[in-house]
Amino acid sequence: MNDLEFGTRNKKGDWAPSQHLELPPFWSWPPSLGRVLGWVMGYVWPWNLVAIVTALLWWQLVVPDAGTLRTLGWGWALQLFAANWLGLFAYYGFFEWRYYRRRVQQRQFKYNGRFPAEQPSDVFWFRSQNIDNFLRSFLVSVPIGTAIEVLLLWAFANGWAPAVSWSDHSVYLVCLVLLAPVLHEVHFFVIHRLIHWGPLYRWVHSVHHNSVNPSPWSSMSMHPVEGAAYFGVALWTLLIPSHPFLAVFLFHAAAFGAIVGHLGFDQLALPGGGAQKSSAYAHYLHHKFFEVNYCDNGSVPLDRWFGSWHDGSPEGERLMQERFSKKKERLNAA
Numbered sequence: 001m002n003d004l005e006f007g008t009r010n011k012k013g014d015w016a017p018s019q020h021l022e023l024p025p026f027w028s029w030p031p032s033l034g035r036v037l038g039w040v041m042g043y044v045w046p047w048n049l050v051a052i053v054t055a056l057l058w059w060q061l062v063v064p065d066a067g068t069l070r071t072l073g074w075g076w077a078l079q080l081f082a083a084n085w086l087g088l089f090a091y092y093g094f095f096e097w098r099y100y101r102r103r104v105q106q107r108q109f110k111y112n113g114r115f116p117a118e119q120p121s122d123v124f125w126f127r128s129q130n131i132d133n134f135l136r137s138f139l140v141s142v143p144i145g146t147a148i149e150v151l152l153l154w155a156f157a158n159g160w161a162p163a164v165s166w167s168d169h170s171v172y173l174v175c176l177v178l179l180a181p182v183l184h185e186v187h188f189f190v191i192h193r194l195i196h197w198g199p200l201y202r203w204v205h206s207v208h209h210n211s212v213n214p215s216p217w218s219s220m221s222m223h224p225v226e227g228a229a230y231f232g233v234a235l236w237t238l239l240i241p242s243h244p245f246l247a248v249f250l251f252h253a254a255a256f257g258a259i260v261g262h263l264g265f266d267q268l269a270l271p272g273g274g275a276q277k278s279s280a281y282a283h284y285l286h287h288k289f290f291e292v293n294y295c296d297n298g299s300v301p302l303d304r305w306f307g308s309w310h311d312g313s314p315e316g317e318r319l320m321q322e323r324f325s326k327k328k329e330r331l332n333a334a
């Protein structure tokens with residue numbers, strides 16, 4: 001692995017890719033068929049596939065039948081919580097252990113030249129980003145997300161949510177499942193933009209931004225209010241006619257998907273050789289500069305439309321600085 005073939009490293013040891021971020025190809029005209037096909041592959045493989053496969057596994061093995069779900073009970077709720085907790089711990093733990101503990105590729109392709117363990121700080125519980133982020137993710141966010149999932153399954157079982165059956169509406173439901181990650185992206189952009197508003201930022205979102213150098217444990221490290229808003233994406237099933245599986249899938253897309261922007265590496269060395277692109281750079285730039293890339297723009301270029309897109313290029317940097325100076329002028333004038 002030689003990351004200098006793909007990017008540059010500055011004096012601080014931070015690596016940046018030479019290839020700039022690109023917006024989804026079907027938003028530019030004329031769209032190139034090759035690039036659209038490449039995008040479709042990247043939409044499913046690998047990150048969304050993890051959410052689909054785990055949601056199907058949970059649906060088959062963990063989620064009880066509608067008869068049980070009709071009554072809210074600690075038994076099945078705790079069973080679901082245990083499965084979510086252990087599944088997410090194993091998944092996140094794998095990345096943390098392989099790339100941050102064992103450091104199989106050291107600092108190759110690492111955006112920030114340092115590891116969180118090397119940077120103790122008073123902003124974190126026990127002065128440790130790793131301990132703080134792990135506790136907030138697994139003792140706060142996962143229970144909140146599971147609670148929302150439990151309430152939705154209970155609502156569906158009692159006929160309080162608009163449900164359609166697989167047998168009558170299979171094509172519609174498959175389309176909904178395939179579009180769910182887009183819904184997640186738009187939902188995330190809206191709530192994220194909202195909690196960047198001064199008072200909400202200081203009260204709520206600053207907790208997540210304490211991690212300027214994010215790692216896997218940072219992914220779900222949030223204030224409880226942000227955790228509820230983030231996993232609240234599954235509540236859309238109360239408005240959109242769907243199926244309880246969609247509520248489970250939206251939880252999985254949010255929970256297993258959160259890691260993507262927080263991997264910290266542009267390419268990951270795979271256990272059997274070869275490497276996998278991470279798609280983490282857009283959100284890494286958000287952690288670095290705060291007021292850019294409110295979503296990953298993986299399917300809908302919301303940041304481009306609202307003027308907050310940073311593609312990692314010198315031009316992206318210039319546009320951001322221009323925006324920051326204008327904001328400063330406005331604040332000074334006020």
Ligand SMILES: [Zn+2]
Nearest residue numbers: 208261283287
């Ligand atoms: Zn983040």
Ligand SMILES: [Zn+2]
Nearest residue numbers: 192196205209
């Ligand atoms: Zn933010």
